[in-house]
Amino acid sequence: MDAEQLMKTAKALVPEGKGLLAADESFPSIEKRFKTINLDSTEENRRAYRELLFDTKGMEEFISGVILFDETLRQSHQNGTPFPKFLENLGIIPGIKVDTGAKDMAGFPGEKITNGLDGLRDRLKEYYDKGARFAKWRSVITIGPGIPTRGCIQGNAFGLARYAALCQEANLVPIIEPEVLMDADNTIGRCEEVTEETLSEAFYQVRQHGVLLEGLILKCNMVVSGKKCSDQASVSEVAEATVRCLRRTVPTAIPGIVFLSGGQSPQAATEHLNAINSLGPHPWAITFSYGRALQEPALSVWKGQTGNLDTAKQNFFVRAKLNGLAQLGTYKPDMEPKATA
Ligand code: 13P
Numbered sequence: 001m002d003a004e005q006l007m008k009t010a011k012a013l014v015p016e017g018k019g020l021l022a023a024d025e026s027f028p029s030i031e032k033r034f035k036t037i038n039l040d041s042t043e044e045n046r047r048a049y050r051e052l053l054f055d056t057k058g059m060e061e062f063i064s065g066v067i068l069f070d071e072t073l074r075q076s077h078q079n080g081t082p083f084p085k086f087l088e089n090l091g092i093i094p095g096i097k098v099d100t101g102a103k104d105m106a107g108f109p110g111e112k113i114t115n116g117l118d119g120l121r122d123r124l125k126e127y128y129d130k131g132a133r134f135a136k137w138r139s140v141i142t143i144g145p146g147i148p149t150r151g152c153i154q155g156n157a158f159g160l161a162r163y164a165a166l167c168q169e170a171n172l173v174p175i176i177e178p179e180v181l182m183d184a185d186n187t188i189g190r191c192e193e194v195t196e197e198t199l200s201e202a203f204y205q206v207r208q209h210g211v212l213l214e215g216l217i218l219k220c221n222m223v224v225s226g227k228k229c230s231d232q233a234s235v236s237e238v239a240e241a242t243v244r245c246l247r248r249t250v251p252t253a254i255p256g257i258v259f260l261s262g263g264q265s266p267q268a269a270t271e272h273l274n275a276i277n278s279l280g281p282h283p284w285a286i287t288f289s290y291g292r293a294l295q296e297p298a299l300s301v302w303k304g305q306t307g308n309l310d311t312a313k314q315n316f317f318v319r320a321k322l323n324g325l326a327q328l329g330t331y332k333p334d335m336e337p338k339a340t341a
Pocket of ligand 1: 022138177260261262263289290291292293
């Protein structure tokens with residue numbers, strides 16, 4: 001393990017005014033996204049779509065790293081450059097999702113446990129050789145009647161910590177992503193309680209497993225009202241609850257915290273990030289690592305057609321830029337484009 005390199009990479013992922021693009025949708029997830037534009041999930045369509053995003057001129061001003069899926073790491077731009085190299089040439093750090101998905105957890109009805117530790121050491125070596133310099137592992141915590149259980153929270157935290165230790169051994173910066181889902185009808189208070197317990201346990205396990213905190217990034221949910229809750233918290237309530245929760249649970253030794261968007265609209269995700277950073281200074285860099293909230297405006301106009309590429313790229317560029325401003329706390333809702341929002 002090269003501690004210096006890990007710390008340097010971790011810092012480089014969270015510079016001022018930049019964040020991450022999560023473009024690591026698994027086969028089932030990308031199929032779901034393509035369905036919304038009536039596009040078949042073929043290997044070439046997936047390649048072309050990722051090329052659209054990576055080949056958006058100027059996005060590197062706001063994107064520090066891109067999380068890739070295994071297939072994408074092995075694909076190339078139509079000019080022949082492998083995607084990891086293409087991103088590296090833009091000064092963007094290529095990363096890789098390495099878990100193999102959240103599966104039903106035996107003995108814990110309604111809860112999930114993330115798979116992927118078997119054979120991980122060898123896969124990490126290969127990913128490093130192919131140019132990846134950081135990795136991501138997502139675990140999922142579901143809120144519902146009687147859940148999450150301690151068993152689920154602990155089991156997932158253990159997996160995150162084992163994964164993080166293996167990543168650092170392979171000189172890949174681990175992003176640990178314990179995601180508390182926002183799909184239920186719970187209040188923001190319940191989300192805060194569950195997120196606090198989830199993050200506390202994640203960092204307890206990370207410490208138990210000897211992971212270097214300065215060479216690790218946290219990716220988590222914001223503290224929000226469940227989507228089906230009749231009482232939706234305001235932007236400032238979300239920002240205050242999120243910051244309080246992070247301050248209670250996240251060691252200040254880690255260089256950065258990045259958020260998933262989790263089903264928030266693109267504009268809401270940007271507004272929340274901006275409000276959170278406006279409450280700073282914080283002991284860590286806080287930025288975005290959005291999938292849907294960065295991609296939706298591009299995907300929805302692209303529709304798989306070459307003629308729509310320019311508008312799609314423009315939409316992606318605008319979202320990346322506005323989130324870059326939100327990282328600085330200088331975004332304003334009136335900066336939203338009128339026609340392309
Ligand atoms: P969303 O921003 O679409 O939630 O995706 C981020 C991510 O990487 C989930 O693992």
